[in-house]
Amino acid sequence: MAYVSVKGGADAIANAKELVEYYRLKHRTKPLEIKQLQSQFRLGIDKIMGEGSLYAPEYAALAFKQMEGDVLEAAFVLRAFRATLQRRYYSEIINTRDMLIRRKISSSFREVPGGQVLGPTRDYTQRLIDSSKYNESMEDIDKFLKEFDGKIDKKKLVEITTFNKVIDLLRAEGLLMPAEAHYDKTVKDVTLEAIKFPAPRSVTLQMLARAETGGVLALAYSSMRGFGDGHGTIGELRYGSVKIHISDPKGRKRYIGSINVTECEMITKINTTKEAKIPYFAIGYGLVFGHNETKAICMSILERGIRTGKKENPSNNQEFVLYHTEGVESTGFTNHLKLPHYVTFQSGLNNLRESVKRNVDANEEKMKVYREMSKQFQK
Amino acid sequence: MIENKKFNTSYNYAFIDETTKKEIRRKLLKAVCIPGYQVPYSSPEMPIARGWGTGGLHVTLAIIGKSDTLKMIDQGSDASVNACNLRDFIHMTTDCATTYDTVEATIIQTRHRITEEKLTDKQIMVFQVPQPEPLRMVERYEYKTRQMHAESDYAKMWLTLYEAFVKWGAVMHGADYPVMVNNRYIMAPSPIPRWDIPNLNNAECLYLFGAGREKRLYAVPPHTKVEPLEFEDVKFHIEDFSDVKCASSGYNIAYMDEMFQDDGVSKKFYVNDSNFLDKLLEKKKVIQHSNKYLNKIKDALQRK
Amino acid sequence: MIREVNYNEIFDAQVHFRIILDCMARPGKVNNFGKITVHSPDNLHPASALVAFALLNRDVSFYANKNNSEIAEYFIVNTYSKPSAIKNADFVFINGTDDGKILLETNTGLLEYPEKSATVIIDVDNIYDVPKDQTHEIILKGPGVESEKRVYIRNISDHILQSVKEQNAEYPLGIDVILTDSVGNVMCIPRTNNFSWN
Numbered sequence: 005m006a007y008v009s010v011k012g013g014a015d016a017i018a019n020a021k022e023l024v025e026y027y028r029l030k031h032r033t034k035p036l037e038i039k040q041l042q043s044q045f046r047l048g049i050d051k052i053m054g055e056g057s058l059y060a061p062e063y064a065a066l067a068f069k070q071m072e073g074d075v076l077e078a079a080f081v082l083r084a085f086r087a088t089l090q091r092r093y094y095s096e097i098i099n100t101r102d103m104l105i106r107r108k109i110s111s112s113f114r115e116v117p118g119g120q121v122l123g124p125t126r127d128y129t130q131r132l133i134d135s136s137k138y139n140e141s142m143e144d145i146d147k148f149l150k151e152f153d154g155k156i157d158k159k160k161l162v163e164i165t166t167f168n169k170v171i172d173l174l175r176a177e178g179l180l181m182p183a184e185a186h187y188d189k190t191v192k193d194v195t196l197e198a199i200k201f202p203a204p205r206s207v208t209l210q211m212l213a214r215a216e217t218g219g220v221l222a223l224a225y226s227s228m229r230g231f232g233d234g235h236g237t238i239g240e241l242r243y244g245s246v247k248i249h250i251s252d253p254k255g256r257k258r259y260i261g262s263i264n265v266t267e268c269e270m271i272t273k274i275n276t277t278k279e280a281k282i283p284y285f286a287i288g289y290g291l292v293f294g295h296n297e298t299k300a301i302c303m304s305i306l307e308r309g310i311r312t313g314k315k316e317n318p319s320n321n322q323e324f325v326l327y328h329t330e331g332v333e334s335t336g337f338t339n340h341l342k343l344p345h346y347v348t349f350q351s352g353l354n355n356l357r358e359s360v361k362r363n364v365d366a367n368e369e370k371m372k373v374y375r376e377m378s379k380q381f382q383k
Numbered sequence: 384m385i386e387n388k389k390f391n392t393s394y395n396y397a398f399i400d401e402t403t404k405k406e407i408r409r410k411l412l413k414a415v416c417i418p419g420y421q422v423p424y425s426s427p428e429m430p431i432a433r434g435w436g437t438g439g440l441h442v443t444l445a446i447i448g449k450s451d452t453l454k455m456i457d458q459g460s461d462a463s464v465n466a467c468n469l470r471d472f473i474h475m476t477t478d479c480a481t482t483y484d485t486v487e488a489t490i491i492q493t494r495h496r497i498t499e500e501k502l503t504d505k506q507i508m509v510f511q512v513p514q515p516e517p518l519r520m521v522e523r524y525e526y527k528t529r530q531m532h533a534e535s536d537y538a539k540m541w542l543t544l545y546e547a548f549v550k551w552g553a554v555m556h557g558a559d560y561p562v563m564v565n566n567r568y569i570m571a572p573s574p575i576p577r578w579d580i581p582n583l584n585n586a587e588c589l590y591l592f593g594a595g596r597e598k599r600l601y602a603v604p605p606h607t608k609v610e611p612l613e614f615e616d617v618k619f620h621i622e623d624f625s626d627v628k629c630a631s632s633g634y635n636i637a638y639m640d641e642m643f644q645d646d647g648v649s650k651k652f653y654v655n656d657s658n659f660l661d662k663l664l665e666k667k668k669v670i671q672h673s674n675k676y677l678n679k680i681k682d683a684l685q686r687k
Numbered sequence: 688m689i690r691e692v693n694y695n696e697i698f699d700a701q702v703h704f705r706i707i708l709d710c711m712a713r714p715g716k717v718n719n720f721g722k723i724t725v726h727s728p729d730n731l732h733p734a735s736a737l738v739a740f741a742l743l744n745r746d747v748s749f750y751a752n753k754n755n756s757e758i759a760e761y762f763i764v765n766t767y768s769k770p771s772a773i774k775n776a777d778f779v780f781i782n783g784t785d786d787g788k789i790l791l792e793t794n795t796g797l798l799e800y801p802e803k804s805a806t807v808i809i810d811v812d813n814i815y816d817v818p819k820d821q822t823h824e825i826i827l828k829g830p831g832v833e834s835e836k837r838v839y840i841r842n843i844s845d846h847i848l849q850s851v852k853e854q855n856a857e858y859p860l861g862i863d864v865i866l867t868d869s870v871g872n873v874m875c876i877p878r879t880n881n882f883s884w885n
Contacts, residue, residue: 013460014462017464017467017471023392029651080432080555080652084428087428088395088426103479107668155431174388195425195427196746197424198425198426198598199598200423201524202528281441307510323526332428332432333434333596336433336435337434337513340433340435343494344458344465345458345574346458347458347574347640348558348641348654350622351622353577355553359552401700403742404701408708408748409747410802411708412806413806415712415831416711416876417801417802418830420802420859446704446705448698448701530799533799534798548816559713572702589709604711604712604830604879605833607830608830609832637732
């Protein structure tokens with residue numbers, strides 16, 4: 005209790021702040037450059053932007069450095085920063101059919117329009133620890149880049165940006181479920197108002213897009229394992245860059261830059277009801293900032309589950325899923341248990357003591373008899 | 384050095400942007416017009432973690448101005464680490480005057496206590512609230528609790544309180560005891576001890592409540608009826624410290640902190656409200672709240 | 688159309704909001720906005736303009752009854768708020784001499800969301816807290832009032848007072864009222880108030 009009863013609160017905080025900074029610097033290693041973090045920790049930065057809900061790679065890298073590599077804390081810093089910025093525009097809807105494809109796979113079909121593009125992935129490599137990275141030098145990097153460059157035939161480079169989507173093929177054949185009759189198409193902005201449940205689909209998509217990867221993963225996994233609606237098939241998973249446009253005050257569309265996104269369309273079967281004559285395919289949708297395939301896949305599973313899944317399963321419950329995968333709020337609240345609660349605790353102590361006393365008083369008669377009896381045995 | 388300039392941000396007065404402040408202010412006005420009713424609000428992220436006082440911060444930062452003096456307490460103490468952090472943040476973004484003295488403050492942000500000293504009509508108390516929904520313990524779903532408040536359908540709540548009494552001989556709430564405001568809404572007063580509950584009723588000051596994580600604001604205006612839920616034959620009562628005395632001041636008509644001593648067995652009690660204790664020790668004049676429960680304790684002590 | 692350049696969006700708005708909050712928390716207490724440097728259109732008290740500047744922005748709508756196109760432009764230019772029909776308006780600006788039946792169209796909210804209701808700003812000639820002739824005496828009772836409070840309003844119609852009571856008959860549904868006068872006084876009547884008048 006020393007830090008309260010000895011009025012040193014402000015000093016304690018100042019010292020704690022300096023101490024944690026000391027922990028970051030005490031080994032006197034080379035200062036990390038923001039460009040290094042952005043470049044060599046690409047996936048960490050992408051995760052921070054996705055959970056921080058702000059596409060700003062340099063700021064994400066800065067937050068990552070500041071928070072000593074804690075991705076969720078860095079996302080928190082980014083969110084708080086975002087809250088201070090003026091919202092000036094809403095962009096036009098991005099068109100992922102126009103994505104500059106870096107990676108595109110489908111598990112549902114062996115061949116798809118434009119072909120399967122494996123792209124940059126470690127999926128089919130072994131997770132063996134690579135000791136050659138220990139002493140990586142600038143020479144090693146230059147050597148690798150030179151060799152890689154040598155393998156590219158510049159004459160064969162063709163920019164292929166547009167592929168038809170797998171779901172377009174299914175839709176053309178009439179195999180996709182028609183949209184639900186009571187589908188609420190209202191577009192809300194979760195950063196501008198408190199969300200009331202049941203919430204429209206726009207809320208589900210926004211909140212899942214900025215949810216914490218681990219939380220989304222756990223719930224989607226539970227869904228696949230039987231606590232939900234089971235196993236879907238990836239219609240398409242894409243990673244690449246998309247162009248962002250805004251409308252200027254005169255209404256003209258302006259290109260302001262591109263961002264990287266990962267998109268997943270999950271094909272599932274809906275539950276057949278007595279009324280439904282045809283067991284259509286349905287789509288679950290996931291879209292996240294940067295390269296984060298796990299989150300996009302899991303988001304698509306949960307998104308479909310929330311719309312039409314069996315309600316008994318927690319991973320299909322909109323309120324349950326959206327509230328509890330919100331990383332910044334969940335970390336804050338769970339960690340708040342570290343705050344002093346002694347007044348609250350004292351109040352509960354008081355109550356419990358009175359309850360015990362009441363019980364003892366009521367049993368006093370019984371206790372008298374037992375004491376008499378036990379005295380007899382002691383003789 | 385162009386790169387460094389990019390990351391230097393200057394913040395608006397009181398950190399929050401004016402659009403959000405206006406939204407919070409409009410909602411606070413409606414909250415005052417519907418005492419005890421929880422108004423949803425945008426609750427933007429702050430550089431302070433959720434669950435650590437963002438709601439209280441939103442309210443304070445939306446209302447504070449150049450002429451205000453801020454007091455910040457956590458569990459009754461101004462010097463507690465979290466109180467210091469929040470006070471620093473508000474001071475850094477407003478340059479406001481700060482004080483530990485309850486009487487000097489115009490805005491008092493508090494976590495889980497009302498001051499022992501009576502507040503005046505020139506003061507506003509802002510509560511940090513973890514769980515604004517008093518019915519959450521009997522109903523998990525937000526859309527159902529909202530309906531229950533709309534229809535004044537509080538049967539489930541009364542039943543739960545009654546069941547606790549049947550099981551344990553008393554309504555088992557320690558802190559955050561549910562209250563009925565203006566004969567209409569059941570409200571969560573935040574986890575203040577039962578000792579503080581009677582001071583919400585018919586007060587001189589304005590009470591504002593902010594729950595940041597849950598995104599709700601509510602209010603109790605001055606001179607408003609606030610009654611703890613109780614039964615005809617099972618009445619509300621406050622904690623009783625008449626058996627002990629404060630080890631520093633000898634006072635015992637205040638909420639006490641219990642502290643185990645280093646021998647692991649003996650206990651000492653201290654007045655919880657740190658500024659109140661300071662004033663007692665400095666023999667300064669204090670004006671404490673008065674209510675019927677406190678008066679009963681004072682009478683009983685006098686008769687001893 | 689005047690864009691007010693002497694109004695400080697940060698500090699004036701905060702000071703004026705605290706005045707309104709104090710009035711709403713203490714119905715019957717008469718506060719004054721102090722030195723006013725805005726030039727509101729005809730038929731709108733400068734004090735009502737200050738209420739608008741403190742509370743209106745792009746996210747809410749308003750309805751102004753008399754001289755409504757000039758007042759509408761004034762609000763749009765200075766607050767970016769949008770004009771709307773009275774039944775949807777978040778803020779309704781009327782005169783104490785207007786026909787009370789327009790108030791019957793104001794939005795009184797929903798049982799689940801009673802805060803989604805109108806705030807009505809009424810321009811009257813004078814607000815006094817001592818008896819004066821040619822005034823209505825209003826007796827206020829309810830949350831915020833210690834036992835009872837009396838105020839004296841010049842130029843507010845019985846019909847308006849009656850309409851306010853009608854809109855507030857089914858608490859928690861209702862509207863909340865802000866009264867302003869020609870010399871910068873302001874006073875509030877929240878829906879919780881059980882008032883009567885002579």
